[in-house]
Amino acid sequence: MSTSRRSFLKWVAGAGIAVAVPKSVQAHDHFEGYADSYGVLHDASLCIGCRSCEAACHEVNDLPAPEKPFDDKSVLNTIRRTDDTNYTVVNKYKEGPPPKNGVFRKQQCNHCKEPACASACFVGAFTKSPEGAVVYDESVCVGCRYCLIACPFNVPTYTYDDALTPKVMKCTMCLPRVKEGKLPGCVEACPMEALTFGKREDLITIAKERMRKHPDRYINHIYGENEVGGTNWLYISEEPFEELGMRTDLGITPAPELTSGALAMVPVIIGMWPVLLGGIYVINRRKDIIAKKEKEDAVAEMKAVTTAEGEEKVKKAKEQALKQQGFAVKREVKKALEEAAKAKDENQNGEEAK
């Protein structure tokens, strides 16, 4: 009995571990991103902050015109982020000598290989297309904004001022244009070739080639090669990435892996809880039934004992009564006999006297 229970517990623990750590089990068919997907390499060392990419982005995506025109350099004095009217922004992170006059970096959706937004969306509004773009489908979006929470790069934005049809806004990597064989708007517009469009694998080769040719110019790291599992938008830079407003503490774990363990517990809980709880209920009900039965038995037994004792007493009493009755009869008989004998004596004496 005890061994079978122990082996059962062992089995349960084994099952729990197996389900809780699915990545080791599934290591062989782990998704590593679409082969031959496209991406963009942004060489920040070439960027001059001209904002041509922003202008082109607004044009191809029909975004509203900004308050200040795109050639107004004063915009660069404050750090901006993407918002619901800008899919991409260029920021100036450092002052610098002419001709560039500073250190710049363009930001937009990085089109993760395994996107956090797509993993987080409970209505599947995000899709990673085989071309490499992470695309958003407004027609199903509920507007919970979990994608904004989940994105490690703070990319998706929301049209908060729209009362009836609010939606997420973010860079599409110009997927419709890419499908037509055109370049993304920003890449086409860049006068400095700071943006290179191509197959992601080729872009990594190009980046490594540039680093090899100019080892003293570039930081020896391709940002996006492994960050959060890899992104289709890649960056190389002559300045440390943290100085370009980029987080270097994101790690290389793809977002879906962060939650897969918790999701794997769902079937365990659904499978185990009813059995355990049902078992506890049945045990407790049985305990109640047994307690009730024991109580009833005890009462019945007490009753029986009391009855038996009572009967005994009655019997004894009867016997005693009979006995007493017997004595009485005997005494009466004796008395009667004595009296009769006495009378006889007196009669005889009387006759003799006559």
Add this chain to the structure above:
Amino acid sequence: MSDQAVKKSLFTPFNIIAALIILGGIPIAIMRFTQGLGAVTNLDHTNPWGIWIGFDLLTGVALAAGGYVTAAAVELFGMKKFHAAVRPAILTGFLGYSLVVFALLFDVGRPWRLPYPFMVNQGVTSIMFEVGACVGLYLTVLFLEFSPAALEWLGLKKIRKVVVRLTILLTVFGVVLSTLHQSSLGAMYLIVPSKLHPLWYSSYLPVFFFVSSIAAGLSMVIFESTMSHRNFHDKMDAHHIEASRHVTFGFGRAAALVLAGYFAVKVFGLALGNHWDLLFTGYGFWYQLELIGFVAFPCFLYALGVRDKNAKIIKFAAFWTVLGIVLNRLNISFFCFNYHLPASERYTPHWMEIGISLFVITIGLVVYKFIVTKMPILHQHPDYPEEH
């Protein structure tokens, strides 16, 4: 004469304040749905979730845990002496979850699409899908668990009989669904290791949320029974008044144990995260305040109250634990979220967001008061004496 008495009784301080809050909330609600979220909230692209999620949803769900905790204790674990606590706990659970969903209607961009994740396109990789599915199902379970009281009030004996037969099944369902979504609310934050402060981020988040929800549920039941005593004493029968003493000490003992367990799991999590060095930073002291001041301290108080048979200490511990749960959920959703950003890029709630939260809570209190006054919640229905 009697009409006058009724009219007079309507103008109690509670009713007047409740009416003012609800009347004040209506124009904000109209603004929200005619001018968008931007008009009434301080939400932005970096801080997309405010107090409607951090307080109304995360905290609301934790504090509504009394329903499953009490139902499980009585129906499954056989602790029949707490039977009188089941109905009030189920009622607050049902109202709590209803309010969570009601508040969510304000928060999501297109609330009329809330069925989409289940009817149109299932995002099964999302923890939020699990939360949504479980909350939706559990709201149904709570409705059914609560319905016998309403059916007794309405005198529908046959339907009531059918529902009462389902009690055990519904209770098991309730515990399964609660385990899943209470823990998943914590699991929702597993995807943001880069945004949530490392002292609060942990792969144990789902465990923390689940265990603390039990403490929250137990404490809320004690807290509510204290409040009911104060406000609805005339609605309670002798059976309920007697039972509430059992509940205070029984649930107090359980809460002491659960909080001790929660404290231990939190310390394991701290060890797993290995961020001991952060304990003596500003956030670290904040973390210590939460862990020692709002987990260890109420745990000690509960134990003390049970040992000394002092109901006052237990009631205070319950109140303190509830505060601690509120603090924990707000830490995760608000105080320690986006911790790395400068204050100018952080979120502070707009007064109209607070207005809507108050509006939602007040509606809940009014409905609770109505139901407790009309239906057999704190007393037995005379037609069904065999149930208790």
